[in-house]
Structures are given as structure tokens and as C-alpha cells.
Amino acid sequence: MASSVRDHRGRPVAVVTGMGIVTSLGRGKAENWAGLAAGRSGLKRITRFPTDGLKSTVAGTVDFMDVSPYSAHDLSLAMAMAAVEEAFGEARIETAMFPGPLIVATPPSEFEWPLLRQLYEGSPEPQHGGYRRLLAAARTGNYRGMARHLRFASIADGLKEKFGCSGEPVSICTACASGTTTIQLGMEAIRRGQADAALCIGADATVHPEGLIRFSLLSALSTQNDPPEKASRPFSKNRDGFVIAEGAAALVLESYDAARARGATVLGVVRGCGEKADDFHRTRSRPDGAAIIGAIRKTLGDAGVAPDEIDYINAHGTSTPENDKMEYLSLKAVLGDHLARVPISSNKSMVGHTLIAAGSVEAVFSLLTLRNGLLPPTINYDVPDPDIPLDVVPNAARAAAVKTVLSNSFGFGGQNACVVFSGEPA
Amino acid sequence: MSALPHDVWITGIGLVSSQGEGLDAHWDRLARVPAPRPVVDEERFAPYPVHPLATIDVAREIPKTSDQRQMEQWQRTGVYAAGLALADAGIAGNSELLNRTDVVTAAGNGERDLALDARVLEAIGAQPAPDVYLNRALATGLRPTLYLGQLSNLLAGNISLVHKATGSSRTFKGEEMAGVAAVENAVRRIAGGEGELFLVGGALNAEREDLLLGCELDGALHRGPFRSVWARGEGGGLVPGSIGVFLVLESEVHAALRGAKAYASLRSIASDRAARRAGSTDLGLMRLFDEIAGGLPPGPLAVLSGVSGVEPVTGQERAFLQGLEARGYHPAVRAHGTVLGHALEAHFIAGVALAALAVSRQAYFPPFDVSGVERPLEGAPRQILVTGLGHWRGEGLALVEAAD
Numbered sequence: 001m002a003s004s005v006r007d008h009r010g011r012p013v014a015v016v017t018g019m020g021i022v023t024s025l026g027r028g029k030a031e032n033w034a035g036l037a038a039g040r041s042g043l044k045r046i047t048r049f050p051t052d053g054l055k056s057t058v059a060g061t062v063d064f065m066d067v068s069p070y071s072a073h074d075l076s077l078a079m080a081m082a083a084v085e086e087a088f089g090e091a092r093i094e095t096a097m098f099p100g101p102l103i104v105a106t107p108p109s110e111f112e113w114p115l116l117r118q119l120y121e122g123s124p125e126p127q128h129g130g131y132r133r134l135l136a137a138a139r140t141g142n143y144r145g146m147a148r149h150l151r152f153a154s155i156a157d158g159l160k161e162k163f164g165c166s167g168e169p170v171s172i173c174t175a176c177a178s179g180t181t182t183i184q185l186g187m188e189a190i191r192r193g194q195a196d197a198a199l200c201i202g203a204d205a206t207v208h209p210e211g212l213i214r215f216s217l218l219s220a221l222s223t224q225n226d227p228p229e230k231a232s233r234p235f236s237k238n239r240d241g242f243v244i245a246e247g248a249a250a251l252v253l254e255s256y257d258a259a260r261a262r263g264a265t266v267l268g269v270v271r272g273c274g275e276k277a278d279d280f281h282r283t284r285s286r287p288d289g290a291a292i293i294g295a296i297r298k299t300l301g302d303a304g305v306a307p308d309e310i311d312y313i314n315a316h317g318t319s320t321p322e323n324d325k326m327e328y329l330s331l332k333a334v335l336g337d338h339l340a341r342v343p344i345s346s347n348k349s350m351v352g353h354t355l356i357a358a359g360s361v362e363a364v365f366s367l368l369t370l371r372n373g374l375l376p377p378t379i380n381y382d383v384p385d386p387d388i389p390l391d392v393v394p395n396a397a398r399a400a401a402v403k404t405v406l407s408n409s410f411g412f413g414g415q416n417a418c419v420v421f422s423g424e425p426a
Numbered sequence: 427m428s429a430l431p432h433d434v435w436i437t438g439i440g441l442v443s444s445q446g447e448g449l450d451a452h453w454d455r456l457a458r459v460p461a462p463r464p465v466v467d468e469e470r471f472a473p474y475p476v477h478p479l480a481t482i483d484v485a486r487e488i489p490k491t492s493d494q495r496q497m498e499q500w501q502r503t504g505v506y507a508a509g510l511a512l513a514d515a516g517i518a519g520n521s522e523l524l525n526r527t528d529v530v531t532a533a534g535n536g537e538r539d540l541a542l543d544a545r546v547l548e549a550i551g552a553q554p555a556p557d558v559y560l561n562r563a564l565a566t567g568l569r570p571t572l573y574l575g576q577l578s579n580l581l582a583g584n585i586s587l588v589h590k591a592t593g594s595s596r597t598f599k600g601e602e603m604a605g606v607a608a609v610e611n612a613v614r615r616i617a618g619g620e621g622e623l624f625l626v627g628g629a630l631n632a633e634r635e636d637l638l639l640g641c642e643l644d645g646a647l648h649r650g651p652f653r654s655v656w657a658r659g660e661g662g663g664l665v666p667g668s669i670g671v672f673l674v675l676e677s678e679v680h681a682a683l684r685g686a687k688a689y690a691s692l693r694s695i696a697s698d699r700a701a702r703r704a705g706s707t708d709l710g711l712m713r714l715f716d717e718i719a720g721g722l723p724p725g726p727l728a729v730l731s732g733v734s735g736v737e738p739v740t741g742q743e744r745a746f747l748q749g750l751e752a753r754g755y756h757p758a759v760r761a762h763g764t765v766l767g768h769a770l771e772a773h774f775i776a777g778v779a780l781a782a783l784a785v786s787r788q789a790y791f792p793p794f795d796v797s798g799v800e801r802p803l804e805g806a807p808r809q810i811l812v813t814g815l816g817h818w819r820g821e822g823l824a825l826v827e828a829a830d
Contacts, residue, residue: 135474157819276594282584
């Protein structure tokens with residue numbers, strides 16, 4: 001019988017054997033890593049729609065995917081497919097043959113204004129207004145093609161159709177922690193022995209007027225629009241909000257034994273995940289950071305990693321006044337004095353906040369950081385915040401051998417989830 | 427998944443629907459002979475009937491008006507039902523237990539500002555610069571907190587906030603399969619020793635034109651007058667029902683240690699997603715049945731069906747029941763969609779709740795309609811098969827069993 005590798009609690013070890021990514025920096029790992037290593041921003045003035053009258057006019061849109069007309073569903077699905085294809089290529093898995101569950105984090109499925117207007121104008125009952133008129137249009141049966149935008153399982157279904165995973169494809173939402181949650185679900189399935197592989201995906205393409213405005217109304221977005229590439233300033237004293245962005249990333253997880261048995265290259269180990277819900281406020285953390293602290297501690301405990309073994313942190317680092325302060329305070333509470341020795345950078349300084357996809361995007365970047373021995377910088381770090389004394393790898397990438405990375409993801413609704421990655425086990 | 431290494435007990439149930447609030451109210455109405463009368467509103471959204479939520483005093487479970495104001499109706503309904511479930515399981519107010527209660531919800535999202543949508547749609551066509559008008563109209567017209575009422579995971583978020591259940595929080599999406607996935611996730615985590623105490627549920631506010639519009643784009647709605655799910659004719663269609671339903675799922679060991687009583691055991695659950703192509707009839711339900719209940723001896727079999735009334739899947743579920751008949755089972759099916767309405771994400775969970783209720787009362791529901799599809803069942807079932815077929819995608823089955 002083949003020897004099997006188990007973790008500190010006797011569970012099968014989950015490893016990553018394939019990764020794919022799309023962000024405003026480009027399509028694929030090569031383009032994205034080149035951008036990150038050079039400290040280049042993918043953020044730019046929005047051209048998808050007029051921004052007259054809006055306070056925030058910068059975003060990390062993905063404009064090169066050949067999806068027209070734009071919709072959150074179609075662009076999210078296209079990016080997710082591109083990311084999975086890249087991940088399959090690296091993992092040497094045949095399309096339509098994936099041997100495990102598919103877990104995808106998807107943006108809200110909702111009516112966008114072009115859809116509503118199309119229904120309204122095409123309605124056979126123009127004598128009515130509002131939803132009565134829209135429903136009359138739907139009743140004609142002429143708008144069935146629009147249903148995909150409103151179905152929450154639609155992106156997952158499209159991915160299953162193409163990549164052939166086993167069982168029911170799962171769609172999840174834990175707000176801006178969603179990408180990390182998909183990795184947690186995949187890791188758990190492998191640890192339970194439920195599957196030898198899992199496909200974990202996050203995608204978000206919600207830069208449309210209402211998507212932008214609703215975050216703006218919650219005072220979450222940066223209004224430092226000029227120049228666009230300087231709008232996202234994680235951990236800086238003059239940070240004033242995040243920059244909404246689009247992206248997708250996919251990770252192929254496998255049990256270490258299964259990966260070894262088929263000769264796959266192990267890109268990194270998913271050491272552990274943890275989560276803790278906050279009960280303080282819909283958009284803010286408990287002032288004492290208890291839930292974030294709880295999530296980090298549970299993650300380290302799950303991973304069997306001591307705080308001083310963390311040698312790099314991929315921050316949630318949104319660039320909002322609230323997040324960056326609370327992330328620092330919580331890390332300080334868990335890592336103590338060791339934190340001063342741990343570099344931490346925020347990819348969001350360059351790719352913005354990809355929301356639902358952020359945990360997936362940052363997982364890929366965390367693993368590339370491990371493999372390349374280069375820490376991507378936090379750019380736009382010109383005015384340090386004295387209340388956040390962190391080594392943020394300011395403005396320029398830095399060579400460093402990294403063994404163990406902590407990646408944080410926090411979201412509205414009290415969502416906190418973290419993951420620890422490390423290199424291949426000896 | 428078949429036999430579980432750790433038994434999963436259902437130790438708390440919170441249920442609100444058009445039939446009323448709480449288990450006693452539901453049992454009193456649904457176990458009554460003759461068949462209970464569905465509560466249907468055929469006027470408000472004509473031609474679409476809906477099952478409206480019974481009147482509830484939201485303040486009982488959501489005391490702060492500031493909290494109530496920050497939620498949309500689907501969230502209030504869900505948070506209310508979650509509170510009932512926690513109280514029912516003896517967990518409400520117990521901070522030690524709540525701190526490690528893992529919340530798993532099944533949710534869509536929504537509730538748009540319908541009045542704002544109507545105003546903008548009426549005016550935008552005549553604007554010289556429609557896009558610029560839209561920006562201004564939304565930036566000045568949207569309530570800042572509306573988005574928090576729309577986000578899928580904010581049902582779970584509000585449960586953590588109001589009830590202090592904060593072990594973790596995961597939200598599954600995907601219409602009916604969200605409910606199957608939520609229950610399956612909790613069951614697998616209990617079985618795998620990854621958690622002991624879960625609050626699992628969902629909610630739907632059926633009384634919304636934007637929800638109806640989303641369903642009707644693909645012709646999924648039944649148009650009045652109301653008929654039972656088995657009798658909706660050739661095209662079929664669902665009648666949405668407002669429901670809030672939450673279960674407390676617990677490992678048997680954990681429940682026993684704290685002296686909690688079980689309504690029932692959730693014996694097994696399995697799901698898949700068949701490729702539904704034109705003309706395909708087999709959704710693989712018999713394979714799922716064998717996976718979770720293949721060991722059951724032939725004979726009478728109680729089935730709580732989540733059938734929606736939408737075709738062709740309603741017919742395919744009937745074919746599956748006939749297939750069971752051919753194998754020596756005598757399915758006594760009850761479609762809770764007839765009496766509660768179809769609750770999408772929450773629908774399968776409502777089926778599990780009603781199955782656990784029946785098992786715990788050692789009795790069964792009389793037929794919910796007079797179509798003849800639902801046959802009487804003598805005696806009290808020890809096991810009840812719960813079905814949850816997505817109206818457009820996905821299939822799930824669970825087996826609920828007496829816990830003694």
C-alpha cells in the first residue's frame with residue numbers, strides 16, 4: 001500500500017496543482033505577476049459607462065475579454081472559464097474531465113439596467129408602468145435568454161457544463177471572503193476523503209453603475225480619482241476607501257497523495273483555514289477585533305502553524321480607513337512582536353478590490369509569492385500611517401524566501417476567513 | 427453520502443409560512459383531516475397567486491427597530507425563524523453555545539427598490555443623456571442601506587448580529603440546490619467531526635414583483651387560479667410561498683451531553699446535477715435513492731416532496747415515484763409546495779423540517795390535495811424521504827429517521 005501523507009491532525013493533505021487568473025493587470029499568471037513585480041497598477045478611469053455625477057470614477061475593469069454587451073454574469077463566467085482553463089493547463093487536467101467537486105464564488109445575480117430597460121421598452125402592455133409592465137414582457141416568453149442573469153446557479157452551471165466536475169456544482173457567497181471560502185470548502189472535501197480533487201473558483205465583474213453607486217453610498221470607495229493608479233493606498237495615512245475591481249481566479253486542489261500518484265507538480269500546500277463571524281455591525285468589525293482575531297487563530301490552529309512561523313502576510317488590505325486599522329490591530333494581537341518582522345503587502349494597491357473574487361485572486365498571488373521568492377509591493381505608500389507600523393513592502397518588490405503565507409479575507413455581514421499556504425512538504 | 431459515522435440530530439426547528447408560525451400551528455393545520463386549505467392570495471400579483479406570510483410580530487425575535495430597518499423582508503423572515511429555531515433547541519441566549527454555532531444559510535438576493543425602479547424606467551427613455559440621468563437618479567434615490575438588504579450573505583450576517591450565533595457563517599446560493607447544499611454542508615461537517623452545532627436555514631419573501639419577474643422570465647410561474655402542484659397542467663409552474671425555516675443540526679453526542687432532545691435524525695443526504703437535455707427523462711434519482719436509502723425494506727414509504735409544479739421536472743419526479751413502486755415501495759407522497767408554496771432556496775429545508783416534525787409526532791400528514799397522487803398512509807412512518815429537485819437544475823434527496 002502506498003504511503004499516505006497526513007497533516008498534524010491525521011487528515012489528508014490538500015495541495016494546489018493548478019492556478020489561473022484574470023485581473024485588470026491582464027490574463028494569466030505571467031501577465032499578472034509581471035505587473036505585480038513591477039508595482040504596476042491595473043486601475044484606471046472607468047470607460048464602460050459615463051461617470052458624470054459619480055464621486056468615484058476609478059475601477060479595475062477587465063476590458064479585454066471579448067464580452068459584449070457587458071453583463072456581470074457574462075463577464076464573470078468568461079473570466080472564470082479563462083482562469084479554469086489556465087489552471088487545468090498547469091495541472092495537466094483535461095477539460096470536461098475534472099474528477100471532483102466544483103465550488104464557485106459568484107457575484108449577485110440581479111437585474112442590471114440594460115436588462116430592465118429592454119423589458120420595459122419591449123413590453124406588450126405599455127399602458128402600465130413599473131413591474132406590471134416588466135412582468136407583461138416576461139410573460140411573452142421572448143426574454144428567456146435573460147434568465148441566466150437572474151439565476152444564482154447559472155455561473156456554476158456553465159462551468160460544470162464545460163469542465164465536467166462531479167456532483168452538484170456549489171455556488172457560495174461570504175461577501176468579500178467568498179474566494180477564501182471556496183478554498184476552505186475544497187480543502188475540507190479533500191480532508192474528509194470525500195474527494196481527491198476540488199476546483200475552487202472566485203469571479204466578480206460588477207463594475208456597473210448600480211454596483212459602483214451602492215458601495216459609494218456606503219462610503220466604502222476611494223474618491224481620490226486623480227490619477228487613477230494612485231487611488232488605492234492600503235495602510236497609508238491618506239487612504240480613503242477601496243477601488244472596485246473585476247477579476248477571477250481558479251485553483252485546482254488535490255490530495256497530496258493523488259497529486260503525487262499522477263506525477264503532478266505541487267505548487268503549494270493548503271495548510272489550513274479558519275473562519276469566525278462578527279456580531280457587531282453589518283459593515284464594521286468589533287472594535288476589539290475579536291472576530292478577526294478569532295478567524296486568524298482558528299486558521300493557525302487548523303494549519304498547525306505557530307504565529308512565529310508566518311513569514312509573509314497577503315493582506316486583505318482594502319485601503320479603507322476601517323479595514324486596514326482593524327487588520328493591523330488583529331494581526332498584532334495574534335502575532336505580537338513577531339509582526340514587526342513579517343512583511344505584509346496588499347495586492348489591492350495594484351488590482352483593486354475584486355470583491356467576491358478577492359480571496360481567490362489573492363490565493364493565487366500568495367502562492368506565486370511563495371514560488372517566486374519575491375514579495376509584491378504595496379504601492380502608493382507615500383504617507384505612512386503611524387498607527388499602523390507595518391513593513392508593507394512599500395512601493396517596490398523585494399526578494400525574500402517565503403515558507404508560510406497567511407492570506408486574510410474579510411467581508412460585509414461579519415465574514416472573516418483566512419488561509420495559510422506553504423511550500424511542498426519535505 | 428450513505429450511512430454517517432456520527433449521527434446528525436435535528437434538535438431545533440423554526441418555521442413561519444402562510445400556514446402560521448411555529449410547529450404546533452403547522453401541525454394543527456397540516457395534520458388535520460380533511461386536507462388543509464392552502465392560504466393563497468390570487469389578487470395582489472394577478473395573474474400570479476402567491477402564499478403570503480402569516481402575520482408575525484417581528485419585534486419578538488428582532489427587538490431593535492434599528493435592526494429591523496436595516497433588513498429587507500426576506501431577512502426579517504429568516505432572522506425571525508432562526509430565532510425560533512435557536513429558542514426551540516434551547517440555545518438562544520446561551521453565549522457559550524452561540525459562540526461556536528456555525529451558521530449555514532441558503533439564500534438568493536434581492537429586494538430591489540421597486541418604486542425607484544419604476545420611476546427611473548418611466549423617465550429614462552425621454553432623457554437626452556440616459557446614462558447620466560441613471561447615475562444621478564441612483565446616487566440620489568437609492569437608500570444607502572438597501573445593498574445590505576440585497577446581499578445574499580446578509581441573512582446570515584443579520585443572524586449573527588441579532589442572535590449572536592458566530593461560530594462561522596457560510597451562505598450557499600443556487601435556487602433550490604442552495605438549500606440542499608446548505609444542509610449537506612452541515613451534515614458533512616458534523617459527520618467529519620468538523621463541527622458539532624449548526625444553524626441551517628433559509629427564507630423567501632414571495633410577495634415581491636422583482637422575485638416574480640426573475641422566475642417568469644423563463645416561464646416558471648403558475649398563473650391562476652390556484653391548483654395543487656400535481657394539477658398545474660401541461661406547462662406547469664410554481665406558486666411562490668413566503669417561508670422562513672431554520673433547523674438546529676447537532677451531533678448526537680453533543681446533543682446528548684447537553685440533554686437536548688431530537689425531533690429526528692438526519693440519516694443521509696445526497697445530491698447531484700443531471701444534464702437536463704430535451705427529451706432526457708432520467709435524472710439519476712434512483713441512484714441517489716440507493717445511495718441514501720437503498721437499505722430500506724420494501725413497503726410503505728413516506729415521501730415529503732419538494733416538487734415545484736414546474737415541468738418537465740414535476741413529471742420526472744412522478745416517474746421516479748413510480749419507479750420506487752416498481753421496486754416494491756409504496757410511496758405516500760406529500761408535496762409541501764401545495765400547502766406552503768414553493769420557497770426556492772428554503773424549500774428543501776422546509777421539507778426536512780416537516781419530515782422531522784411528523785416523525786417526532788409519530789404520525790403523518792393526510793394528503794395535501796385531492797389529485798389522487800397523494801395516497802393515505804396507515805400508521806406512523808419511522809423514515810421519511812425528502813426530495814428537493816431544482817425547478818431548472820439540481821437534484822437532492824435526504825432521509826429523515828426517528829432518533830430513538
